[in-house]
Amino acid sequence: MGGASEIVISGRGLAGVLEGSCLRCFWIQYNCNLPYQMPFPGIFSVIDSFTKRTVHGFFDRHGRLPDWYPKIGRVADYVRDSGLLHWSRYRVTHPRTGVMLTGSPDDIFRLRDDSYHIVDYKTARITQVQEELFETYKIQLNSYAYIAERIGFKPVSGLSLIYMEPDAARPPLRDRGAALGFRAALRPVELRADRIIPPLLEEVRKVLSRNTPPRGIAGCEDCEAIRDLIDVVG
Secondary structure: OOOOOOEEEEOHHHHHHOOOOOHHHHHHHHHOOOOOOOOOOHHHHHHHHHHHHHHHHHHHHHOOOOOOOOOOOOEEEEOOOHHHHOOOOOEEEOOOOOEEEEOOOOEEEEEOOOOEEEEEEEOOOOOHHHHHOHHHHHHHHHHHHHHHOOOOOOOEEEEEEEEEEEEOOOOOEEOOEEOOEEEEEEEEEOOOHHHHHHHHHHHHHHHHOOOOOOOOOOOOHHHHHHHHHHHHHO
């Protein structure tokens, strides 16, 4: 635990060292296999994958994105080798810290000016809860851009969150049940990868090189829960 020379962190994991985050929780989550973790619901991955296949299938037939798809520029093609976007290949080691940054973007489009636009799909309505998660998503997408420009997808010219918002107002009835429709809504993300990602990687190295966890922030509910667990079973 702690002090490990090899550190591997996902783009989303970088949000754990943002200002105001509990570094004690970040250290514990990275180094410890915590019990009772709630798995991410698989249905969201299924919907995201279906969205991607739908968009790619339409592009293959018509040479353009569907009319319902938000405008992200003049698209020439999408990255067709999905293996290139898997976290096992979509990664780069930061030379200064030795931290390996990984990711798995949902889609990367090549525009007609030979730049790239990176997209992440979210199956959710744009609510206050989503707004509270926006900073995490911003770091996630900028980490994808940081990696992209170092593994051949250069230059990156744009980043977008595309929300697939469920439209359950009047679900069409079918013989085999009801079909749930979705509306696509775009939330642009500012591209600042070279400015915001390296300092976060520096902080990751600093925190995770410790042999013991740093002090937590006052009022952290997760820290309280861990202390309660230790009191009960210890």
